[in-house]
Amino acid sequence: MDAAAVGSVAFDVAEHVETPTRRALRRLRNRQGAMLGLVVIVAFILLALLAPLVAPYDPAAQSWAAVRKPPSALHWLGTDEVGRDILARIIFGARASLLAGVISIVIAISVGVPAGLAAGFLGGFLDGLVSRITDAMLACPFLILAIALAAFLGPSLGNAMIAIGVTTTPIFVRLTRGQVMAVKVEDYVEAARAIGNPRWRIAIVHILPNILPALLVQATLSIATAIIAEASLSFLGLGQQPPAPSWGSMLNSAQRFLSTAPWMAVWPGLAIFLTVLSFNLLGDGLRDALDPRAR
Amino acid sequence: MLTFLGNRLLQLIPTLFFVSLIIFCLQQLLPGDPALVMAGEERDPEVIAQIRRQYRLDQPLPVQYVYWVKGVVTGDLGESMRIKVPVRDLILEKLPVTAQLATMAIVIALVIGVGAGIISAVKKGTLWDYAANVLALWGISTPNFWLGIMLIFLFSVKLGWLPASGFVHLSQDWRASLAATIMPAFVLGNAIAAVLMRHTRSAMLAVLDSDYVRTARAKGLRERTVILKHAMRNALTPVITLAALELGTLLSGAVLTEQIFSIPGFGKLIVDSVFNRDYAVVQGVVLVTATTYLALNLLADVAYILVNPRLRG
Numbered sequence: 073m074d075a076a077a078v079g080s081v082a083f084d085v086a087e088h089v090e091t092p093t094r095r096a097l098r099r100l101r102n103r104q105g106a107m108l109g110l111v112v113i114v115a116f117i118l119l120a121l122l123a124p125l126v127a128p129y130d131p132a133a134q135s136w137a138a139v140r141k142p143p144s145a146l147h148w149l150g151t152d153e154v155g156r157d158i159l160a161r162i163i164f165g166a167r168a169s170l171l172a173g174v175i176s177i178v179i180a181i182s183v184g185v186p187a188g189l190a191a192g193f194l195g196g197f198l199d200g201l202v203s204r205i206t207d208a209m210l211a212c213p214f215l216i217l218a219i220a221l222a223a224f225l226g227p228s229l230g231n232a233m234i235a236i237g238v239t240t241t242p243i244f245v246r247l248t249r250g251q252v253m254a255v256k257v258e259d260y261v262e263a264a265r266a267i268g269n270p271r272w273r274i275a276i277v278h279i280l281p282n283i284l285p286a287l288l289v290q291a292t293l294s295i296a297t298a299i300i301a302e303a304s305l306s307f308l309g310l311g312q313q314p315p316a317p318s319w320g321s322m323l324n325s326a327q328r329f330l331s332t333a334p335w336m337a338v339w340p341g342l343a344i345f346l347t348v349l350s351f352n353l354l355g356d357g358l359r360d361a362l363d364p365r366a367r
Numbered sequence: 368m369l370t371f372l373g374n375r376l377l378q379l380i381p382t383l384f385f386v387s388l389i390i391f392c393l394q395q396l397l398p399g400d401p402a403l404v405m406a407g408e409e410r411d412p413e414v415i416a417q418i419r420r421q422y423r424l425d426q427p428l429p430v431q432y433v434y435w436v437k438g439v440v441t442g443d444l445g446e447s448m449r450i451k452v453p454v455r456d457l458i459l460e461k462l463p464v465t466a467q468l469a470t471m472a473i474v475i476a477l478v479i480g481v482g483a484g485i486i487s488a489v490k491k492g493t494l495w496d497y498a499a500n501v502l503a504l505w506g507i508s509t510p511n512f513w514l515g516i517m518l519i520f521l522f523s524v525k526l527g528w529l530p531a532s533g534f535v536h537l538s539q540d541w542r543a544s545l546a547a548t549i550m551p552a553f554v555l556g557n558a559i560a561a562v563l564m565r566h567t568r569s570a571m572l573a574v575l576d577s578d579y580v581r582t583a584r585a586k587g588l589r590e591r592t593v594i595l596k597h598a599m600r601n602a603l604t605p606v607i608t609l610a611a612l613e614l615g616t617l618l619s620g621a622v623l624t625e626q627i628f629s630i631p632g633f634g635k636l637i638v639d640s641v642f643n644r645d646y647a648v649v650q651g652v653v654l655v656t657a658t659t660y661l662a663l664n665l666l667a668d669v670a671y672i673l674v675n676p677r678l679r680g
Contacts, residue, residue, distance in 0.1 A: 323512060341517065
């Protein structure tokens with residue numbers, strides 16, 4: 073093979089080299105379940121953002137003439153025990169659920185990732201301390217600890233987010249620590265150390281970007297868990313407070329009218345189910361797409 | 368084996384210490400003076416001072432913690448502020464109810480989860496596999512309180528087959544007891560079944576691809592014998608120990624399930640105490656659940672080693 077031919081082959085190879093991000097995006101696009109999940113999530117986000125524009129009624133407006141009306145052309149999903157439109161409440165309720173899902177996971181990541189990074193990278197006493205605290209938190213059942221925290225902090229959506237965020241933190245600590253322990257023995261970390269990089273730089277610039285895929289997958293799946301947790305706390309009266317709409321509190325009031333107005337329970341539950349299912353589908357798809365072992 | 372057990376017990380000590388610290392700190396999150404919260408409507412300074420002395424709130428925090436731990440170690444979890452009954456007695460009264468529910472839920476989860484997982488692995492890539500995966504996704508994504516409400520609507524309101532609420536002890540009337548607990552147990556078992564299904568599937572797939580299964584097939588054994596006698600026995604060991612670790616999910620689920628089905632168990636106790644601001648009960652319940660979880664964790668580890676000869680050393 074002459075020099076020109078070698079050059080041509082090299083050029084072709086360079087043209088076909090795919091960056092890891094592009095490869096992951098391509099794999100994700102090929103997963104129908106994940107794409108369906110993404111579409112539903114985007115739809116719910118848009119509904120939550122544009123709620124005042126798309127909701128057919130004011131979610132808090134009561135109408136004694138329309139108490140517990142079944143689904144009709146006027147009220148597509150029916151009305152509740154004080155005549156409020158269920159569709160409008162579900163659209164506005166998406167705000168509480170999505171906000172709680174995202175913010176509580178942001179709290180968990182902002183505490184859990186630095187703690188896990190420090191524990192895994194530095195090791196020693198700090199690692200032992202962080203690991204034992206993580207074990208202790210994981211020993212307390214998630215929802216029971218969240219309920220206890222929300223109860224001691226006082227019932228509100230903000231406190232529910234803090235409670236869910238705090239109880240989810242140990243999952244991120246453990247995951248980050250494990251990932252760091254696996255990555256820190258890699259040759260490129262050794263090389264970064266050999267050329268004199270300070271420890272903080274190695275941790276943030278060389279290790280953190282390499283553990284991001286695992287964190288991204290966990291974050292997506294944890295948002296699903298956090299949405300159920302917020303709905304559970306609101307169902308118990310420890311989350312979003314009335315009259316502000318939330319899917320969990322809608323289910324709570326629906327319980328009392330199950331025999332006369334079952335639609336009050338069907339739609340908010342379906343909204344939670346669809347959102348959680350979509351995040352789970354997306355999380356599963358991301359895990360497959362980001363898995364370096366997958367072809 | 369003994370060294371392993373000793374090491375695991377030693378590891379439990381700092382974990383239990385931090386568990387106790389977390390639970391003790393919960394009380395410190397109370398906004399304002401805990402004595403005022405405990406006094407409720409009562410604003411008499413004498414009464415408030417008496418509460419401070421009684422609960423040692425006038426002592427520094429580390430001293431309060433030491434007294435609290437001393438009580439816990441001797442089995443004194445404090446007293447319910449509302450009904451003036453020792454927290455320990457309340458927990459002992461409610462625990463059997465939740466234990467019955469949890470046992471039924473685990474049995475349901477094992478039957479559905481392990482069964483679906485095996486079918487899914489054996490029939491990989493077929494409609495059965497697809498259906499089992501959909502079932503698992505459904506189980507993980509369904510909020511159990513919604514599933515509970517929908518089951519009540521179907522089986523109690525519409526069909527009238529099962530009671531919508533209440534609890535009957537097995538010892539009183541086993542038929543009525545099963546009728547009252549089958550729906551909540553299914554609701555609780557549903558999410559765990561999904562987790563077990565996924566684990567069973569991947570464990571079975573790994574085992575079915577192993578050399579000894581290939582050898583068993585090469586010997587001319589029937590596929591049924593290969594799966595039931597050779598593959599399943601090895602694949603299910605980690606799955607069954609994993610089921611023991613699902614206690615946390617069970618107890619978390621029990622909080623809402625017991626609330627929906629009005630079952631007077633552990634979960635309902637914690638919710639009622641939260642709303643009655645009975646913080647000693649909340650602390651006691653969290654402590655008992657965390658300790659039980661750690662103990663089951665240890666038992667699962669020991670069981671795993673006992674059934675796996677390669678780990679015995």
